[in-house]
Amino acid sequence: MKIHTANDYKSDLKPIWCPGCGDYGVLTVLTRALASINRPPHEIAFISGIGCSSRIPGYTTAYGFNTVHGRALPIAQGIKLANPELLVLVASGDGDGFSIGGGHLAHVVRRNIDLTYIVMDNQIYGLTKGQLSPTSRQGLKTVSSNQGSLEEPVNPLLYMLAFGAGYVAQGTPIDMAGLAKIIEDGIRYPGFAFINVQSPCITYGEAESQMKAQKEKVESLEKMGHDPADRLRAMALAQEYGTKLYTGVFYRNPAPPPAHGERVAQRHAAYKASPPVKGDILKLFTPSV
Ligand SMILES: Cc1ncc(C[n+]2csc(CCOP(=O)(O)OP(=O)(O)O)c2C)c(N)n1
Numbered sequence: 001m002k003i004h005t006a007n008d009y010k011s012d013l014k015p016i017w018c019p020g021c022g023d024y025g026v027l028t029v030l031t032r033a034l035a036s037i038n039r040p041p042h043e044i045a046f047i048s049g050i051g052c053s054s055r056i057p058g059y060t061t062a063y064g065f066n067t068v069h070g071r072a073l074p075i076a077q078g079i080k081l082a083n084p085e086l087l088v089l090v091a092s093g094d095g096d097g098f099s100i101g102g103g104h105l106a107h108v109v110r111r112n113i114d115l116t117y118i119v120m121d122n123q124i125y126g127l128t129k130g131q132l133s134p135t136s137r138q139g140l141k142t143v144s145s146n147q148g149s150l151e152e153p154v155n156p157l158l159y160m161l162a163f164g165a166g167y168v169a170q171g172t173p174i175d176m177a178g179l180a181k182i183i184e185d186g187i188r189y190p191g192f193a194f195i196n197v198q199s200p201c202i203t204y205g206e207a208e209s210q211m212k213a214q215k216e217k218v219e220s221l222e223k224m225g226h227d228p229a230d231r232l233r234a235m236a237l238a239q240e241y242g243t244k245l246y247t248g249v250f251y252r253n254p255a256p257p258p259a260h261g262e263r264v265a266q267r268h269a270a271y272k273a274s275p276p277v278k279g280d281i282l283k284l285f286t287p288s289v
């Protein structure tokens, strides 16, 4: 079997992100994580919505689909259902994932489709030139809010934990090794995995979200002694989203339930073993008295 290197997952397209954008680091670590997994690129489908971050599939050699703003998750779920053998990765920005696409989150989690969802959370709409996003902090002034945002930001980590996700982690490109580790771990998790990446927007993002500011506040959950099997503690730590920058695995279900594909296979096997008797369906419509 061929041993793949990170370069095998990089396409010939040159990224057109702004110099210094955090998404470059995400692309680099992603290709490293894929090399560790060593699945050939033609066995990987990489789906995204629309945004600067959503360009990422095009910079890889995996099959890619840069879909519609906010709709990466439904399309990725369909692809996984149609071909369960594929390794399915999904990329979004915080606008794509938590605003227009926010309604899909609870459902992808409860279905427990085996895919890895990577959100490049820069707390701003980058592609459309710097409007407020759902993770922008209250008071943030942008081109679309010159008096400052009136609204509280959403908390993506707490959302995912509350919805019941089996794998929830956070990373940043300032710690490439740590980010590669959680992306690899998320891909290996047998079920839905969510990775929030604090990926700075150098052009429209505010100073306190940039790499320099991140370096001053980042704290490793592993070094803090956090037990990733402790979901309630993970939720308590996730409450600090927006004030602290914790990196690593918040929660990894120690006894992962069957993923959706496995449940479908079990249902098929049950039908095969005991096929419905022709005519049974009529009983549904026949009054019992
Ligand atoms: C249905 C629809 N609504 C709005 C847009 C415009 N639009 C494109 S990308 C985007 C937001 C991008 O922000 P985010 O998802 O956070 O990604 P980033 O560019 O910051 O990586 C918006 C509003 C669109 N393309 N389609």
Ligand code: SF4
Binding pocket: 016, 017, 018, 020, 021, 022, 023, 052, 053, 122, 126, 127, 200, 201, 202, 203, 204, 205
């Ligand atoms: S606008 Fe922001 S998110 Fe988009 S490429 Fe530039 S730095 Fe990156």
